[in-house]
Amino acid sequence: MSHLLSIDSLSRDDIDHLMRVAAKMEPIAQRRKITRVLEGAVLGNLFFEASTRTRVSFHTAFSRLGGSVCDTTGFTFSSMAKGESLYDTSRVMAGYCDAIVMRHPDKGSVAEFARATHVPVINAGDGPGEHPSQALLDFYTIDKEFARQGKSLKGAHVLMTGDLKFGRTVHSLIKLLALYAPLRVTLVAPPGLEMPSELIERVSQQGLDVEVRENLAGNFSDVDVVYTTRIQKERFTAEMEEGFNLSRDFTVHRAFLNEHCNDSTIVMHPLPRDSRPDANDLDVDLNGDPRLAIFRQTDNGIPVRMAIFATLLKVEDQIDKDLRDVKWFVPETVGVDDARF
Amino acid sequence: MSHLLSIDSLSRDDIDHLMRVAAKMEPIAQRRKITRVLEGAVLGNLFFEASTRTRVSFHTAFSRLGGSVCDTTGFTFSSMAKGESLYDTSRVMAGYCDAIVMRHPDKGSVAEFARATHVPVINAGDGPGEHPSQALLDFYTIDKEFARQGKSLKGAHVLMTGDLKFGRTVHSLIKLLALYAPLRVTLVAPPGLEMPSELIERVSQQGLDVEVRENLAGNFSDVDVVYTTRIQKERFTAEMEEGFNLSRDFTVHRAFLNEHCNDSTIVMHPLPRDSRPDANDLDVDLNGDPRLAIFRQTDNGIPVRMAIFATLLKVEDQIDKDLRDVKWFVPETVGVDDARF
């Protein structure tokens, strides 16, 4: 692994390795330990497209490993406006930074950027393309929640709902899950927002047991994970917007969980979720319910991104030798749970 | 103290504690010593409303304690534009950061943010609401200047002038001073910009000796502190703007100080001050006069904000054990005085 650009380039061994390293990062992510293993290293955290939470998450992960971070935000790189190529920008940044995180609105641009540099590049989202660290933290969350419940990943049942057409997180996650087949995945999307059929075909051939259902009515009592996503109206064509009249039929709320699922079903969401009254992804009435795993999920972004940095910069075996106790006060709930909120 | 949201929630003991801790921070703030006590900790420095000086001041204070800072600036949090609630944003950030500083244009928003998180939140200004760290550094400045002059706070006389209606710093400072009554406060504001009467009533009941005067003519020879503020025309209603024709009658300048005050009267201002020729808050002709304390005042922002962080993160007793000498060159004027400029 020299870059992290796409889930497609990861083998099951790569993922298993990242999951193991992420687990090793927990004492640091939960602020019981600190490390200086990346002391002196500089991360270029380049966000050509705004995304506060992802940027802060990468920033924190690198900081917690002892490194320094230089953020850049804004829709255009000032020099690109003067005709500079991604090649030049990339090569120049490689002289300044030891690793680069990049979000860019154009699909493929991060891979192009990576080709011109000799330092590790992490794709933090290239428009409709990929956002591999999100799929990795989603998978880490499922793994960790199952371990807590004493469940096995083998034969687990994941329900994906919401916008399965434009939601790049569900595309990446289903590809990742396919590496761990046999597994069951059920897909429920509003008309017009279905998962692309070629993707369903591909993961089915890899051994994933995929079922497509039209709505959330009926029995989901053996579902282990409900993964719901926001309807991304900003990606709709004018034609789609015209015909679209989304009811709350696809909203996951407490009643759905109580009546159709079971006591240990966890609910995930890549966030941000729409918290307005007419939201149609995930209702706020689940706030405080221990099955709502969305904040444990974002918390997991830290150890997973730490694992990505540690692996790319090859310090994963040095962490254990470079741990000190935290000196400041950490509230006991940090990194544990969000049920009490 | 789990958050710092408002002066109202601070007891005199809390303030005394912060003042003592701030004094302990002076060797670090003045760059004779360094500490690593917050090593590994991450501050989320969230400015939804621009304020370079306040942001940099918090950034530096956290850095000088050995922590890392992740800045966010801009009028909208990118995810909030997608309907995300302050609750969600807050809970997510709590998973990334060990403390959060937040400035936001809406009154009450920082407190709402704090309710959803288990890490300490500091209000760096919520619109017309509060900005408690400013009042604390103002009070610290008065205390320190008095100590230098051999004066006692008991029975001191503070003159507040300028915009006493919209200036949140004078509101916070007068509430804070009320905890230290007996003290005299004289208020002088242009018509329409007077201190709200309910606030005057409240602090008077707490024992503050408040006098309201119409202008700066007359005798102020026993005034120890002149606290002047900028006229915040951006907060005026259309009606106010129409009638308002501010002369320089309320401007504090060298002649006022020489003719109406005394040799040890200090001049404070929350800054920024208007330095244009028609400025009506504080004239530049006092630059270089040792009574002008405005830069000593901003300098004091560092030890006071360090004290806030140290107290919220409970490291104030560990500082003494974790001090090293500074290795780099520090000009001898740093942290001392600004009279020579």
Place this chain on the structure above:
Amino acid sequence: MSHLLSIDSLSRDDIDHLMRVAAKMEPIAQRRKITRVLEGAVLGNLFFEASTRTRVSFHTAFSRLGGSVCDTTGFTFSSMAKGESLYDTSRVMAGYCDAIVMRHPDKGSVAEFARATHVPVINAGDGPGEHPSQALLDFYTIDKEFARQGKSLKGAHVLMTGDLKFGRTVHSLIKLLALYAPLRVTLVAPPGLEMPSELIERVSQQGLDVEVRENLAGNFSDVDVVYTTRIQKERFTAEMEEGFNLSRDFTVHRAFLNEHCNDSTIVMHPLPRDSRPDANDLDVDLNGDPRLAIFRQTDNGIPVRMAIFATLLKVEDQIDKDLRDVKWFVPETVGVDDARF
């Protein structure tokens, strides 16, 4: 040296010192060593005008010395919009930071800023004014390339081409080279973009052998360095734009180097270069040619800016005592060469 504002204020001794210190920084810049010599120090990295690469370069240089960086970007300082003077901004920032890097669109503004502060200020570009660290890294690059080739600076021949009227980097570089006369400089610019004659006169009087030629035709076989610059159309007057019809006659490309120069001629450019097909500064067909030194040149920004900070903060003699090995993985090409890309 208390500030770095202009090449004019540097003596040959100053420059020799900076070059020696920069060479000492190479093991850190190339990521074989780390230092903590600036631990606890805070850099105010103030960019009132966008410039990602320069901002990141200063940020990294300060970070690699062990310091913390607080970036500010944006066209207006929020407080300046309220009438605050550069004097006040500067004095306030001096209370927060141990060194200040500033880019500002107005010529002279950085020097004005420096007058009000007691901490070192570095001019990172004041509009059409100066950008001294660029000239220093250009000179360091020439020196380092010559050392690699076994050449001496004495009697070297530098060709400057492109926009010699608005390009502040060529102005600064020629002034710097004049301190090292005897040296030959040949100037080739499109009509209307010639080097100002008073500058040519000045450096000639200092002993520089300056020749002006009209185009790139003819023999340049004894040229050691080709320094080309971007045509800055954004600085043209309306009148200039009208008449201007730039052919590619002034473009430096592989054929020019092969046919008119020699095997050891190096090509430099302050970047960004225009990589679009109609670019008229430096063709991408030289990518991969070892004579193209533009990325070694930007890489050199790190040790040179580290040397500037170390000199201004007087830690250049402490570096040797405060070095540790890097723990993370560094690709072998970092800091070495870009010929393979």
